[in-house]
Amino acid sequence: MEMHNFSSGPSILPPEVLQKASEAVLNFNNSGLSLIEISHRDPSFVEIMNSARNLALELLNLENKGYSALFLQGGASLEFVRVANNLLKVDGKAGYINTGNWANNAQNEAAYFGAVVEIASSKDKNYSYIPKNIVVPNNLDYLHITTNNTIYGTQFKDFPETDVPLVCDMSSDIFSRNLDFSKFDLIYACAQKNAGTSGINLIVVKDELLNKTRSIPNIMNYKKHIERESMYNTPSVFSVYVSYLTLKWLKDLGGIAAVDRRNLAKANLMYSEIDRNSLFYGTAAVEDRSTMNVTFFLKDEKLTTTFDELCLSEGIYGVKGHRTAGGYRASMYNALPMTSVQKLVEVMQRFETRFL
Numbered sequence: 001m002e003m004h005n006f007s008s009g010p011s012i013l014p015p016e017v018l019q020k021a022s023e024a025v026l027n028f029n030n031s032g033l034s035l036i037e038i039s040h041r042d043p044s045f046v047e048i049m050n051s052a053r054n055l056a057l058e059l060l061n062l063e064n065k066g067y068s069a070l071f072l073q074g075g076a077s078l079e080f081v082r083v084a085n086n087l088l089k090v091d092g093k094a095g096y097i098n099t100g101n102w103a104n105n106a107q108n109e110a111a112y113f114g115a116v117v118e119i120a121s122s123k124d125k126n127y128s129y130i131p132k133n134i135v136v137p138n139n140l141d142y143l144h145i146t147t148n149n150t151i152y153g154t155q156f157k158d159f160p161e162t163d164v165p166l167v168c169d170m171s172s173d174i175f176s177r178n179l180d181f182s183k184f185d186l187i188y189a190c191a192q193k194n195a196g197t198s199g200i201n202l203i204v205v206k207d208e209l210l211n212k213t214r215s216i217p218n219i220m221n222y223k224k225h226i227e228r229e230s231m232y233n234t235p236s237v238f239s240v241y242v243s244y245l246t247l248k249w250l251k252d253l254g255g256i257a258a259v260d261r262r263n264l265a266k267a268n269l270m271y272s273e274i275d276r277n278s279l280f281y282g283t284a285a286v287e288d289r290s291t292m293n294v295t296f297f298l299k300d301e302k303l304t305t306t307f308d309e310l311c312l313s314e315g316i317y318g319v320k321g322h323r324t325a326g327g328y329r330a331s332m333y334n335a336l337p338m339t340s341v342q343k344l345v346e347v348m349q350r351f352e353t354r355f356l
C-alpha cells in the first residue's frame with residue numbers, strides 16, 4: 001500500500017534521500033566502507049560536513065553575511081540551554097514569547113541559567129494564536145521566539161520589531177518559506193522536521209553575537225564549535241549526511257522559493273477542507289495558521305475510532321494530534337507531496353458522506 005506520511009517528527013524524507021542514505025551505509029562513495037564506520041576526520045566526511053554547512057547558509061541566503069552554520073548533537077532541547085549559555089549575561093536578562101509547549105520549555109530551561117522574562121503569551125487561549133503588537137523592552141540580551149508551534153499549529157507571519165538580538169527556534173518551519181533570514185541573529189532547528197533526521201541540530205548564528213560569551217564549558221560554546229568547524233567532538237555522521245542530502249535535494253528543487261509555493265498550495269487545500277467539511281473544525285486563529293502543522297478536531301468525538309480506522313486502511317500515517325493537544329494534526333513538511341494532501345482530503349470527504 002502507498003503510505004502517506006504526516007508524522008510530526010521524525011518525519012517524511014524525499015525518496016531520493018532515503019535511497020542515497022541507505023547506499024552510503026552499505027558502501028560510501030564506492031570506498032568499500034560504510035559511512036558509519038569511517039573516521040569523521042576522513043576527508044570525504046569533512047567535505048560532507050563543510051558542504052552541509054555551506055548549503056544551509058546558501059539556502060537561507062546568508063552566505064558571506066557574517067553568519068556561521070553548525071551541525072551539533074543534542075536535539076532542539078539542548079539548544080534551549082546552549083542559547084542561554086552563550087547569550088545570557090551574568091547580570092542580564094532574556095525575553096521569551098510563550099506560544100506553545102516548546103516555547104515554554106525553551107524559557108524554563110533558560111531560567112536555570114539566568115534571568116528570563118515572559119514578554120507575551122498565548123497560553124490564555126490554549127496557544128491557539130500568536131500575540132500581536134508585542135512591545136519588546138530594549139534592555140534584553142536577546143528575544144526568543146518559536147516561529148512555528150508544531151503542537152498547536154500556529155506560526156508567526158510577522159516578527160516583533162526590535163533592536164535586541166532575535167533568536168528563534170525554527171525547528172518545524174526552517175527552509176519552508178521565503179523570509180528575510182538576516183532579520184534573525186540566531187536560528188536553530190532540530191533536523192528531524194524539515195532538514196534531515198533526528199540526532200542533530202542546525203544552528204545558524206551571527207558571528208558578532210558571540211563576542212562576549214561568558215565562561216562556559218567548550219561543548220556548550222558556539223564559538224568553540226565554529227573554530228573547530230563543527231568537529232569539536234565526534235559529530236553524528238549519519239544525521240549530518242542525511243541533512244546534507246536533504247539540503248541538496250532542496251537546492252535541486254529550486255530552493256526555498258520553490259517549496260514555499262508548494263507548501264502554500266498544500267496548506268490552502270488542507271485548510272479549505274477543514275473549513276468546508278461539516279464533521280471537522282480547526283482551532284488555530286485563521287491569520288496565524290501554520291503551513292507546516294495543520295491541527296483539526298472532530299466535532300463529534302465519538303467518530304474518532306471510525307476515522308482512525310479509515311486513515312489506517314488508506315495508508316494515512318501520523319495524523320494523531322500531540323498527546324497534550326488531542327485531536328488531529330497533519331504535518332506537511334517540505335518532503336510531503338501534494339498527492340498525500342489530496343489523499344487525506346479525499347478521505348475526509350468520503351468520511352463526511354458516510355455520516356451526513
Ligand SMILES: *Cc1c(COP(=O)(O)O)cnc(C)c1O
Nearest residue numbers: 075076077102150169171172190
Ligand atoms: C520538535 C521540536 C522541538 C524538540 O526537538 P528535540 O529534538 O526533540 O529536542 C523543539 N522545538 C520545536 C518548535 C519543535 O518542533
